[in-house]
Amino acid sequence: MPVDELQQAGAAGRLPRRRGHRRLPVFLILPAGLGLTFLVLPLVALLLRTPWRELPQHLAEPAILAALRLSLLTASLATVFCILLGVPLAWLLARVEFPGRRLARALITVPLVLPPVVGGVALLLLFGRRGLIGSWLDETFGFTLPFTTAGVVVAEAFVAMPFLVIAVEGALRGADTRYEEAAATLGAGRWTTFRRVTLPLVAPGIAAGAVLCWARALGEFGATITFAGNFPGRTQTMPLAVYLALETDLEAAIVLSLILLVVSVTILVSLRDRWISSP
Amino acid sequence: MGSRGIRAALAGLALAAAVSVTACGGGQAPAGSGGVSGEVTVFAAASLTEAFTKIGKDFEAAHPGTKVTFNFAGSSALATQITQGAPADVFAAASPATVKTVVDAGDAAGTPVVFVRNQLVIAVPKGNPKGIATLGNLSRDDLKVAVCAEQVPCGAAAKKALDAAGVEVTPVTLEQDVKAALSKVKLGEVDAALVYRTDAKAAAADVDGVEFPESAGAINDYPVVALKDAPNKAGAEAFLAYLQSSPAKAVLTAAGFQTP
Numbered sequence: 258m259p260v261d262e263l264q265q266a267g268a269a270g271r272l273p274r275r276r277g278h279r280r281l282p283v284f285l286i287l288p289a290g291l292g293l294t295f296l297v298l299p300l301v302a303l304l305l306r307t308p309w310r311e312l313p314q315h316l317a318e319p320a321i322l323a324a325l326r327l328s329l330l331t332a333s334l335a336t337v338f339c340i341l342l343g344v345p346l347a348w349l350l351a352r353v354e355f356p357g358r359r360l361a362r363a364l365i366t367v368p369l370v371l372p373p374v375v376g377g378v379a380l381l382l383l384f385g386r387r388g389l390i391g392s393w394l395d396e397t398f399g400f401t402l403p404f405t406t407a408g409v410v411v412a413e414a415f416v417a418m419p420f421l422v423i424a425v426e427g428a429l430r431g432a433d434t435r436y437e438e439a440a441a442t443l444g445a446g447r448w449t450t451f452r453r454v455t456l457p458l459v460a461p462g463i464a465a466g467a468v469l470c471w472a473r474a475l476g477e478f479g480a481t482i483t484f485a486g487n488f489p490g491r492t493q494t495m496p497l498a499v500y501l502a503l504e505t506d507l508e509a510a511i512v513l514s515l516i517l518l519v520v521s522v523t524i525l526v527s528l529r530d531r532w533i534s535s536p
Numbered sequence: 537m538g539s540r541g542i543r544a545a546l547a548g549l550a551l552a553a554a555v556s557v558t559a560c561g562g563g564q565a566p567a568g569s570g571g572v573s574g575e576v577t578v579f580a581a582a583s584l585t586e587a588f589t590k591i592g593k594d595f596e597a598a599h600p601g602t603k604v605t606f607n608f609a610g611s612s613a614l615a616t617q618i619t620q621g622a623p624a625d626v627f628a629a630a631s632p633a634t635v636k637t638v639v640d641a642g643d644a645a646g647t648p649v650v651f652v653r654n655q656l657v658i659a660v661p662k663g664n665p666k667g668i669a670t671l672g673n674l675s676r677d678d679l680k681v682a683v684c685a686e687q688v689p690c691g692a693a694a695k696k697a698l699d700a701a702g703v704e705v706t707p708v709t710l711e712q713d714v715k716a717a718l719s720k721v722k723l724g725e726v727d728a729a730l731v732y733r734t735d736a737k738a739a740a741a742d743v744d745g746v747e748f749p750e751s752a753g754a755i756n757d758y759p760v761v762a763l764k765d766a767p768n769k770a771g772a773e774a775f776l777a778y779l780q781s782s783p784a785k786a787v788l789t790a791a792g793f794q795t796p
Binding site for chain 1: 610612613616710
């Protein structure tokens, strides 16, 4: 793949077609290989310890299926929530000059830096029964978010949204604004321009951001267990089930994480194939 | 003059420490600081945090030249770390089952000794606004209750107590450790949680602990053991001996533990 790109770039005249243009540069290949190994080896260690025979037996457990279903449902809902709010936010940051934009951009990374458990506590202080907004919700509607499935979605969205915003903002800044200007001179309103020109332009960026966001939401543990608690069928997602299995049974925990891994990779790959096969 | 005063005070303290070490003897009293030095690494259950932090300081004072480093976490997580080769000298757990996994893996040196026991109480917000008086109250519909998950020691003890009392509780959450259950009470998200007496005591500024008789049927033993691959074997032995001394027992009792 890198070779192809090099050749294309070379053919386009951007690279001098001198000596060794086909040879792979060692100073890039070596760290790249090490990087790949570093990311893959822990997974290999996990696979080597997996008790494969127990896999079907765990897959048939209703508690595991419930946790898996809840994980997929909440991560998907959190991703939809993040897209609905995060894409406009990314657009604002990339396209509109306003005072405090730098600060806003820095604040968006807070959930990335904050230990998720602290994020969970912060959410409790906001949405909890005694929280800033939560106390009002409780008194007015008798509704509280903690310990509910909606609470899981909120915790996951809080932690995962920065991934989407940063990816989409990057795509927007990289996109050529002349298309939008052309649309505007041809009489398109701002909403039409956004919908018909900007969105299609940055669609790959949104897709990449959504995948990152979904993956992060799926693996979320700290904020979820702190804010939404742990109750089977209601707030116990796969990472929580894995953590508690780890308390008593290492092998079971490995099997559970593997199930989550296989399911998520399968979904991502099948989605990618669909997108790539229809260019 | 000021510095001389400080020096005199320090000398007095050192003397007092030396006297207390030699005086509160018994057979298992730590034998001075003879041969013990360096870092002693203690892996201890989260519920021991307050008491062990104090005991660690006392131990360092009694054995000049030593430094006690703690790793506080859930007992099972600590057991996993030890069996996976984490360098530790002493393991103090909140349940015999977790120590057993370390012993079974061949990582323990000697036999585990139960050094304290802990009992459950009902932690409620300060002033007990919902008027919870018995374990049976926890099944009330108007209450949100947090209990530890069965996989961790405090959850196993809670299940035992509830089963023995024949009380059906539907908790809103099964927490991953006792401190997490307690913090849900502190934050006001639940009306009650089953926690150890020591945890309720450590958080006495925010919560009250309601004692209940059924907790006697679910007492948790805390075993401690030196580890086979201890980097500081002498330090491990000295720390185990110090745990049996009366100053250490006084700290543990003050924290709400029962000493056997």
